[in-house]
Amino acid sequence: MRFDKPRTFRQSMKWVHTWTGLPLGWLLFAVYVTGTLSFFHPEITLWMQPESHRAKVAETEETARRAFEALARVAPDAPQWTVSLPGSRSGVAGLAWREATAGQPAGGQQNAVRGEAARRGEGGQGARGEFGERAAGEGVSERGAGGQGDGAAPRRGFGERGMAQGMQARGERGARGAGGRGSEESDAEEAGAAQAGAQTPAASGGGVQGGEGGRGQGMKRATMDPATGELIEPRQTAGGGFLYRFHYRLYGFDRTWGQWIVGAATMVMFIALITGVVIHRTIFRDIFSFRPAKGKRSWMDGHNASSVLSLPFHVVITFSGLLLLGNQLMPSAASSAYPGDERGYFMEMRGMRGGEQQPAARPSGTPAQLADIGPLLAVAQERWPEQGVGSIAVNFPGDARATIELRQARGDGLANRAMGERLLFDGVTGAPLEAPPVADPSGVRATSNVLSAVHLGRFASPLVRWLLFASGVLGSVMVASGLVLWVVSRARDRTADGKIPAGHRFVEVLNVAAVAGLLVAIGAYFWANRLIPAEVAERNLWEIRVFFTVWSLTLLHSLLRRHKQAWIEQLALAGGLLAALPLVNAATGGAHLGVAFYLGQWQVAGFDLCALVCGALLLHAARKVASHVPREKVARSAGRTKKPAAAGGTDEGGDGPVPAVLQTEEA
Template identity: 50%
Template structure:
């Protein structure tokens, strides 16, 4: 391909497609792979905390939750309870201590809402206990990326019966199913001064741990901004009210953060690199479409066992069959970084530097100072039930609990309505916290056309869906995308086998460029998968109480990835592929078996307890692992096709060779 000679559009685009795909292809594969996994990051995080696996979401002991909140944070300005859901069967409690800026909390929540996808499953109809309550779809206000905040419970401050310690986890929120008991809640300050002291002690304890938390937040790829998103501080088994302490884990959030921020570098650098790679991807996809000659005729075409032709078919199939998704994901990826990559738009529209992002107004409701008991929540939840029959309850927030001016806000699940309406359009109902009277809620204005388009793109990218069906479909499309990149990269080598062989015959070595691509292929594709498998293994094998074990999980990921690069350098191409694919296949396929051996639930256990998300993870891991094994086997059994012309005896050319 020479640009100084006349050429058609297809040839130029073919060159462009090859190079825009190749140069950052391995990074793009990593982004696709980790991004695809991120659709299920909450489930992944849950899987990585086996201590939580047995949480029973069939009943909710709301009283116990409120008791614990009253115990832990009697002076809090705001309590939050996030209900179990098909994406996370635990009950999460958090609060905002007095003195914390509520505005900041709002922003955190908004950040959280922006970053933490609350993707919910359709509530399954099951019979709840006794009350005729219907199970709910989940939701979440302030979706979290919790930093694990470890805190020692203070010296003499142990209370009888307390298990001590917080366990903040990243989680999604979910449906509530209430138990039959309806007791009026007491959310005042039951223990009087003692509790106040404990609380202060706790707040003090928070400061030094904030630093530790920050570190862990960075380890997890950083929380959003300074405050970051708060995970629930206490995680409960919903039915028993017992506190669950999941191990600190980098969780699915590491993969999520990695896929758009990378790791180990300044966040802006990471985002810029990913943004640039996305633009390369966009160019590669569109140039690929232009190059593809018979996009309709070849739609179903796949010709196996034909060498380069088969790889091309595989590349075409994985690209074209989910082409709409690839285009949407790539373009929306660009949009998500739009203001960073093209800052001139904001600069020219707002030359004064005004922040255009409207903050979700958190009504500053200062407490009155007078104590008053909290209203019985059960009837309020019933009202919410009635009003939102299909989508149900996501979370419950109590502002100024125990005060006369308290407000109970019940929110719908965060996402799951229309993609058009965007991120923060969850409905909420507000009630006076003492009398239970409903308060008026301002509805957000409907989105404009441009906003709607932008929202649809972004919501699709982030997988903001109420039902698991679209999320699984996105997952499959993401796998298709990863295959698209992988087949393209492999094909580059296969298409140049002849030149490579010629070079080897002449000089005994593979040409440098080829070797570089070969090594990067194995390390970037199989090596990454190997590292992901190792990441999950590390999660289980590293002791649960090791300090900052989430950092170690991440280190293992990078160590193994690096090792795979060295391995790819030392082994020849084919053997490297076989060994790394088989290794990755083993690590990943073994996960459902590793799970019960290291404290989690076995597959049978998950089935019997109805922990859908664990079943999904285990089965997906098994399938993916076995597919990798199968791939390794195919590579091992592969014999290069001998074409008829090559099989003929070489013709001895006695004439001097023409210069090429």
């Protein structure tokens, strides 16, 4: 198609679909795959720290008592303790405490504690400090949802970056101190993110960690076995946090640049999605049509089916991805409505207002015995029979003005950013105190919260998480099949003069490396996690180096090998690496499947099983490609396709007069 010739609307959109999809499809595939894995990034981090696998399940009350004992041992003078209880996303308890000597303005403290994010499954605790730093005594607080990001943002020179980052940072990763430091690429976030879940310290590899190089703003944390109360010393790892951060800001770029690149790719994805729907005339009629072993037809069917079946997911994820980066991508909105005060928007968005200050709290200096946690937990359990308690924060433990705050485990109401309720008690008498009310968000903010909560997987239900994961896999198949389709649908041009045009070869090479190569690199990343000795310094960086080295090698490989060979070898390698992960896990000190089931380590068992299934599917795909005979050379019955979606079985009825659909001619 040419733009200087008459053409139809659909032809134009087809052109836009093809040529937006191709150049950014390689990047989008990586974003989709790592993003899909990020639905489980705390679980991945847990898997990558086999030291934590030995933890056994214990009763909540016992765990809480043991946690307090451990904290009283290691941090008797800390002004604040936080305990993240083990739950559906982690089998270990996360302890955190603020250093007694931290330069924390007293005014910020009480509120800061509220803003704290010690919620289960979320990056733990911290960041009050950042806020206090700027606004001592202002005590702006953010209820429950992850103080870090929010606390992180406000500061002088807080610009688009700060906003955008606060926007996503909020509580999702333990990004203490990330934004507070403005321009610097924050390694604190690295440390924090690697342990989202608060139970898996990554910073220094010891049983007790400070936030990397003192950047944790005075927060220290540790991991505890809930059944024994012993502190666990997990290995340093880049963990699921690396994949998570890669998916929205890549690696090795400045944060701002990484987010701009991914943001642009997301916009392109949005355009490709909508134009894809526009050109797909019979979107519902052929929703189920998959005709295997029909060459291009099958690829087209696979591409359509993977797109259409989870279209709502793709649209929501893409659009919410844009919104999560929205402050950075579209700064004009906030800067017009809040001239000279963009962070005013940011703070209002969080429900923070300068006027709503909380009175400052200070320790009394009079020692007192901390109240027994048992009855308080019973109150909470009665109040939240389904969710239970997610975390416990204690302010001024051992002081007469101590308070104990219980936070609900993550709920399922997304409109309020999935923030649970909390209960505040007097820390000495155990008497309930009144917690500040929470305002319901407006319709617009509720919508925005729902979208981001879905994108960030900020909800409790494991079923929904797995279903979204499956949709993410379909999305990855959609992008990959689109990339392959570009090559397949140009088969005629390619064979016309006996040799493959340079442009086509370029796409072929990148397709293999971007699709199969990435999967090889991810497999290698997990292997590296177990094969690099646990004591190696900077071992988290070594894991990342292995990832990128292997990925580069797959590019070299696909450059050197013939197209089909490259696909077969890399798919088989990726499949082999992933399928063997349960064995690697068992052999290198992790909880193998039997143990994991026995101990109720569902997170670890889930990882192993998922790796096994994905590996098997990739091996199957490799076999399919290997046995594939080009269409022109065979009768229509003998063909084979090479996509996971085409897995297994024989073609029984696809031959029927299925309505001729989607006759989208090539450009």
